[in-house]
Structures are given as C-alpha cells and as structure tokens.
Amino acid sequence: MAETYYNIHDVVRFKIIDKQKSLVDRIIGDPFQEYENYLSKDIVEDQNLDFVVNIVDNIERRRDTYILDDEYYVNEGYIYTSDSYKIAKWDIEVIESDRRCIVNIAPNVAAKLFISGFFIDFVIQYVLTQKGYSIVHSSAVSKCGRSHLFSGRGGSGKTSIAIHLISSDQGFDYMGDDFVLIKDGHSLPYFTPLNLFNYNVNSFLLQKFSRVQKLNFKFKGWIYRVTGGYAKFFTKLNPLSIIPNVSSRQSEVSTVTIIIPKNGDTEFNLKPLSKNDAVKHITNNLMMDSWFIPKYFVQYGYMFPDSGYSRFWDKYHQNLMINLPESIKFYRVEVPKTMRWNDVVSNLREGDEND
Amino acid sequence: MTRKINYDIHNLISIEILTRSKLDLLKDLNFFLSYFETEDIGNPDIELNIGEFSPSNTDCYIVDHKYYIKENYFYCSDQIGNVKFNVEIFGFEKGKSVVNFDGNVHGLEQLLIPDYLAQNMILRPLIELKLLQRGYAVIHGLGLEKNGKSVILAGRGGSHKTSIAMTALRNNYRLIGDDRVILSSDGKVYSYPFYHKLIRFKADCLSEEHVSSIFDKYRMLKYLNSNIEDDTRLKYFSDIGTLSEFILLAKSDSSELVSRDLDVRSTASKLINNSKMEMVSSGISRSLGKINFLKYMCAYSYVFPDSYISNYWLLLSEFLMDALNGTHLTHVRLPMNYDSIIFQRLVEESW
Numbered sequence: 001m002a003e004t005y006y007n008i009h010d011v012v013r014f015k016i017i018d019k020q021k022s023l024v025d026r027i028i029g030d031p032f033q034e035y036e037n038y039l040s041k042d043i044v045e046d047q048n049l050d051f052v053v054n055i056v057d058n059i060e061r062r063r064d065t066y067i068l069d070d071e072y073y074v075n076e077g078y079i080y081t082s083d084s085y086k087i088a089k090w091d092i093e094v095i096e097s098d099r100r101c102i103v104n105i106a107p108n109v110a111a112k113l114f115i116s117g118f119f120i121d122f123v124i125q126y127v128l129t130q131k132g133y134s135i136v137h138s139s140a141v142s143k144c145g146r147s148h149l150f151s152g153r154g155g156s157g158k159t160s161i162a163i164h165l166i167s168s169d170q171g172f173d174y175m176g177d178d179f180v181l182i183k184d185g186h187s188l189p190y191f192t193p194l195n196l197f198n199y200n201v202n203s204f205l206l207q208k209f210s211r212v213q214k215l216n217f218k219f220k221g222w223i224y225r226v227t228g229g230y231a232k233f234f235t236k237l238n239p240l241s242i243i244p245n246v247s248s249r250q251s252e253v254s255t256v257t258i259i260i261p262k263n264g265d266t267e268f269n270l271k272p273l274s275k276n277d278a279v280k281h282i283t284n285n286l287m288m289d290s291w292f293i294p295k296y297f298v299q300y301g302y303m304f305p306d307s308g309y310s311r312f313w314d315k316y317h318q319n320l321m322i323n324l325p326e327s328i329k330f331y332r333v334e335v336p337k338t339m340r341w342n343d344v345v346s347n348l349r350e351g352d353e354n355d
Numbered sequence: 356m357t358r359k360i361n362y363d364i365h366n367l368i369s370i371e372i373l374t375r376s377k378l379d380l381l382k383d384l385n386f387f388l389s390y391f392e393t394e395d396i397g398n399p400d401i402e403l404n405i406g407e408f409s410p411s412n413t414d415c416y417i418v419d420h421k422y423y424i425k426e427n428y429f430y431c432s433d434q435i436g437n438v439k440f441n442v443e444i445f446g447f448e449k450g451k452s453v454v455n456f457d458g459n460v461h462g463l464e465q466l467l468i469p470d471y472l473a474q475n476m477i478l479r480p481l482i483e484l485k486l487l488q489r490g491y492a493v494i495h496g497l498g499l500e501k502n503g504k505s506v507i508l509a510g511r512g513g514s515h516k517t518s519i520a521m522t523a524l525r526n527n528y529r530l531i532g533d534d535r536v537i538l539s540s541d542g543k544v545y546s547y548p549f550y551h552k553l554i555r556f557k558a559d560c561l562s563e564e565h566v567s568s569i570f571d572k573y574r575m576l577k578y579l580n581s582n583i584e585d586d587t588r589l590k591y592f593s594d595i596g597t598l599s600e601f602i603l604l605a606k607s608d609s610s611e612l613v614s615r616d617l618d619v620r621s622t623a624s625k626l627i628n629n630s631k632m633e634m635v636s637s638g639i640s641r642s643l644g645k646i647n648f649l650k651y652m653c654a655y656s657y658v659f660p661d662s663y664i665s666n667y668w669l670l671l672s673e674f675l676m677d678a679l680n681g682t683h684l685t686h687v688r689l690p691m692n693y694d695s696i697i698f699q700r701l702v703e704e705s706w
Contacts, residue, residue, distance in 0.1 A: 305624030
C-alpha cells in the first residue's frame with residue numbers, strides 16, 4: 001500500500017492511497033506522474049486535506065440511494081457508478097464528507113493508466129474552483145513579472161507556441177503548457193509533465209532528450225500509427241528537468257490569447273476579444289477537457305440541482321469574471337493549419353506590438 | 356437504390372430520411388418515429404442522408420484534432436464502442452438542416468436496425484434543438500391523457516416509466532408519449548411517441564412489460580411487420596392534452612413512496628440535467644445508447660460562444676420556467692420494485 005501526499009501552492013492538499021497490488025505500475029510507470037512536482041514530504045493531517053483518492057480493488061456501494069438509469073447511485077453528497085471507455089473499466093464513488101471529498105476508484109489495468117486525466121485532474125479543478133481560484137486550460141510564458149496565456153483545445157498549438165517563445169532567446173520563461181492557476185489577476189504556474197507527441201516537439205526540446213527518451217518517443221508514434229489512432233500514448237517529460245528557463249513565481253496576467261486552428265485557404269487572423277467572450281471560450285474549453293466526473297455531476301444534478309456539484313460550471317464562470325481584471329488584453333487568433341510555428345509566433349508578437 | 360421515409364411532427368417540423376439500407380427486420384425500431392410517417396413532403400426542415408458521403412469540411416475551425424466547425428456547420432469522424440461513423444450537419448443551428456451520416460453497427464443489429472444510429476445519435480437531438488427555436492420543448496418523460504387532461508411523469512432511465520405506461524394503457528388512459536412529449540409554452544402537451552408499434556404490441560399481447568420468451572419474440576416480430584389497423588392507434592395514443600400535473604420520478608433503494616412539492620426553478624434545473632443526460636446516453640440498449648451530441652454542442656459553443664447552440668441550455672431553462680409556471684410540480688421517490696399501487700397513487704389520484 002502506497003500513501004502519497006501532494007500540495008499545490010498551499011491551495012490544494014490531497015492524498016492518494018494506492019491499495020491495488022499491480023505490477024503494471026512498475027512496467028508502465030507511475031500513474032500519478034502528473035503531480036510529481038507537487039509531492040509533499042510532510043504528512044498532512046486528514047482534516048487539512050481537500051480530498052483523498054483511494055485506489056482499491058472493489059467498492060461496496062451504499063444501500064440507501066436513488067437509482068438513476070439503473071447505473072448511477074446517488075444521494076446527498078454521494079455518487080457511485082460503474083463506467084467504461086474503450087477497454088478501460090472502473091467503479092467510482094465520490095463522497096462529500098466534512099467539507100472534504102473522498103474519491104474511491106476501482107479501475108482495471110487500462111483505466112489505471114488514465115486515472116489522473118480521467119478523474120484526479122477534475123477533482124483538483126473542482127477544489128480550486130470552490131476555493132475561488134480559476135484554473136485555465138492554457139500554456140503560459142512570463143517576462144518581467146508579466147505573463148502571457150495561450151489557451152486552446154488539443155491540436156491548437158498552445159504547447160508549441162510556449163516552447164517556441166521560450167526557445168527564442170527573447171527573455172521568456174516557461175510557466176506551464178497545460179494549466180495555469182489564476183487568482184485576482186495573478187497567475188501561478190502549475191507544472192505538469194509536458195505531453196509530447198510528434199506534432200509539438202521542436203528541435204530545441206528534442207536535443208534535450210536523452211537517448212532512451214528519444215527511442216521511447218519514436219516508439220509511441222509508431223504504436224499510434226499501427227493501431228490506426230486507437231492507442232495514443234504521449235511521452236511525458238517533466239519540464240523542470242529539461243527546460244532551463246522556468247519561472248516559478250506568480251506574475252501579473254497581461255494577455256490571454258485564445259488559439260483556434262483552421263484548415264483550408266485561410267489567413268492568420270488576430271482580433272481583440274471582449275472579456276465576456278474570452279470567459280465563455282475558457283469555460284467551454286475546460287468543459288471539453290474532462291468528461292466523466294462532470295457527466296456524473298449532471299446525473300447528480302437531476303436529484304440535487306442546487307448542490308455545489310451541480311452548480312460547478314456557474315461557479316467556474318463566476319470565478320473567471322472576478323479573477324481576470326479588465327486591464328487584461330484578450331485576443332482570439334485563427335491559425336492556418338499549414339502555418340509554421342515560427343511564423344505564428346512572430347505574427348502574434350507583431351499583433352501585440354501594434355495594439 | 357435508396358429508400359425515402361418522411362415524417363411530419365404536428366406540422367411543427369418535417370423530416371425526410373434517405374437511406375441505402377435494404378433490409379431492416381425490426382422496422383418499428385429502425386424507424387422509431389414511424390408514428391409520424393407521412394406522404395412525400397416537398398421541402399423538409401431536416402434531411403437525413405444515410406450512406407457514404409464526402410464531407411465539405413474545408414475552411415473549418417478544428418477542435419481537438421477531430422471536430423470540424425464553421426458557421427452553422429459541423430463535421431466529425433467519431434467512434435463510440437465498436438461503432439465508427441462520420442457525420443456532417445449543415446444548418447446545425449439555423450435554417451434547413453441537412454445531415455449526412457455514414458456508419459454501421461455490427462452483426463445482427465445491422466440486419467435488424469441499420470438506420471437506428473443516425474436517428475438516435477443525431478436526428479433525435481437535432482429535432483430538440485429545432486423545436487425549441489419554434490417555441491416547443493421536448494421533455495424526456497411519459498405523457499398520459501384522459502378526458503383531455505394530461506400528466507407528465509419525467510425521470511431518468513429505470514424509474515418505472517414504462518411499467519406505469521403499461522398499467523395506464525390497461526386502465527383506459529392514452530399515451531401522449533412513452534419516453535418523450537412535446538411541451539408548448541401555453542401548457543399544451545403534444546404527442547411524441549417512439550416505437551409506437553412495440554408499445555401497442557406490449558399492450559395488446561403481453562401481460563407484463565418485458566418481451567422475454569422466444570415465443571413472445573416471434574409474436575413481436577410478426578406483429579411489428581404486420582399492418583396494424585388504425586383503431587388501435589386511437590385506442591392507445593392521444594395527440595394533445597392540457598398539462599395539469601408534472602411529476603419528477605426517482606427510483607430508490609427504499610421501499611416506500613414519498614412525494615414532495617417542487618418549485619419551478621429547481622424543476623427546470625432538474626429537467627435540464629435530465630435532457631443533457633439524454634444527449635449522452637439514450638436508446639434501446641446500453642451499447643447502442645451511448646451518444647456524443649452534448650460534446651458536439653460543446654465543441655460548437657467553444658468556437659462560437661454567442662451562438663444559439665451555446666445559449667441552448669439557458670434558453671431551454673427560461674422556456675421551462677415560463678411554461679411550467681402555475682403547474683403543480685411534484686417530486687416522487689419510488690421504491691425499487693414496481694407495484695400497481697404506484698400507478699394508483701401517482702396517476703389515479705391526479706384525475
């Protein structure tokens with residue numbers, strides 16, 4: 001049994017207890033690698049934890065619940081269901097107890113591989129939101145205490161843009177490629193492993209890879225091709241171990257750019273965006289990012305429409321309106337699929353200077 | 356060779372389906388809106404083409420490498436379980452809609468219900484989007500009518516709706532809808548039955564809800580493929596009623612029935628969550644019932660945050676608060692097992 005504590009900027013504290021005896025972890029790697037930069041050596045007392053994740057072999061559901069779709073078992077502060085996605089299968093139980101969230105998950109081998117992306121990421125987002133923070137799906141760079149966020153969905157190039165900016169010798173520091181925390185106009189980095197795939201690695205990064213990492217990276221690209229896109233494994237590398245210029249301090253948010261790629265015969269198009277529209281983009285972005293627990297919350301919302309679970313997206317939207325002050329410049333940029341990232345970045349900088 | 360099927364739903368919306376499938380052994384399940392089948396219509400509001408097509412997905416915004424979106428247009432190549440399909444929607448949020456769908460279920464289902472997926476995954480939710488624009492909301496629930504008065508019983512799957520419906524049919528009530536009804540802003544309920552022959556078969560020939568024995572299955576096949584006289588249609592279905600009572604059901608582990616009143620605001624939010632779930636999973640079986648329409652709406656809203664689709668849930672909520680204002684709203688916790696006492700308490704006492 002492994003018990004690990006995590007602490008994200010003293011805002012979110014959680015514990016993962018892995019009771020599953022699985023050899024697979026040793027072969028494929030740590031399923032909680034996502035949070036390796038927030039491992040905490042201190043043991044936190046239970047009452048100071050925001051949530052606890054228990055990985056178990058099976059879950060016995062409560063017997064005093066409502067039964068929806070003959071699949072979901074809910075009661076106030078309680079959700080239990082069995083679910084699956086492709087070959088991944090799991091039972092899950094979310095229990096709100098004493099202002100703390102307990103998540104019990106009984107995954108099969110495949111589900112355990114995706115346990116952070118499927119479940120824990122969203123629980124972190126939920127806790128941050130309840131505490132008044134905003135977590136924005138974006139990459140970010142900073143320079144002279146001011147940060148620039150590039151928000152987009154998968155394939156929009158937010159990672160590529162950040163990597164190009166920090167490798168361009170212009171004084172930008174790396175602040176994250178997937179998520180950034182925002183509170184009262186200030187951004188805090190949230191360092192998760194870089195999720196690398198063929199399309200977002202440039203030569204700057206590739207030369208920082210070790211020989212084994214390079215081989216591993218190529219192998220995963222090959223798996224993707226032979227399975228016809230069914231099995232997509234990213235190569236996860238800790239940015240703190242391969243990127244030299246990293247900023248860990250908080251900085252003032254200066255620009256937020258929403259990036260949307262476009263195919264066909266289009267031109268690079270950068271235009272200012274209202275705060276209201278930007279907030280809608282950012283909210284919809286996070287909505288698309290997690291699927292399972294938000295789905296359980298919708299089901300829960302049929303029984304308890306006024307609960308925190310059910311009102312999560314309203315609260316998320318409301319936090320953004322507060323945490324992003326009017327002084328921030330918002331942009332929406334349409335990027336042609338065929339455009340090279342060097343050109344995208346120089347166009348972005350030009351646009352910013354003209355404004 | 357293509358087959359053409361036309362539906363006209365209460366003169367509110369007309370649909371044309373063109374399919375290249377030759378065989379559908381369970382026609383009533385394959386074309387589950389057959390209650391509204393009609394003669395050829397000139398210019399349908401929604402045209403659904405089932406079969407191979409080449410998409411017009413250029414000049415599109417691309418979301419998650421997968422969703423191709425431009426104004427009023429959506430395309431994606433998707434996979435749910437072992438079902439792979441391509442779908443393209445012109446007129447996603449305004450004007451006439453043309454849907455192209457190419458995808459197959461496997462094995463036996465392909466022989467029985469080859470066109471089911473396109474209708475369940477895309478057409479059904481699309482009709483709901485279009486109806487709200489015309490001032491009507493589709494409610495996921497059972498609608499019963501007697502003497503012009505009607506009651507809606509909404510609920511997630513498994514909340515005894517079908518059992519209540521069967522008891523009601525045997526007690527001289529008529530169905531406005533077995534799983535869906537259409538609600539207008541002035542409190543009228545319009546029929547929207549799915550699988551109407553299957554319901555008539557169950558009411559006519561079976562003593563319980565489930566088609567279990569092989570003999571029953573054979574009788575069902577024979578019944579579904581026969582031409583049923585229209586008098587059973589009038590006996591079992593009603594096209595309109597005035598809403599007098601709205602009940603939200605939830606099955607539970609407990610053994611007793613408990614009811615309480617609801618206010619209109621929480622009723623609306625409950626129904627929104629109910630409808631959202633119906634855009635995630637709904638259908639005749641768990642494996643065929645997974646749908647991604649909510650994701651498609653979300654992807655479109657991400658690109659066009661001010662669009663009708665982006666505001667759909669807000670508009671639906673406003674509509675429901677308005678339409679249900681003044682109606683008696685109740686929440687009922689139901690026991691695990693169905694018993695005809697449930698029908699008496701819920702339905703008979705309302706009349």
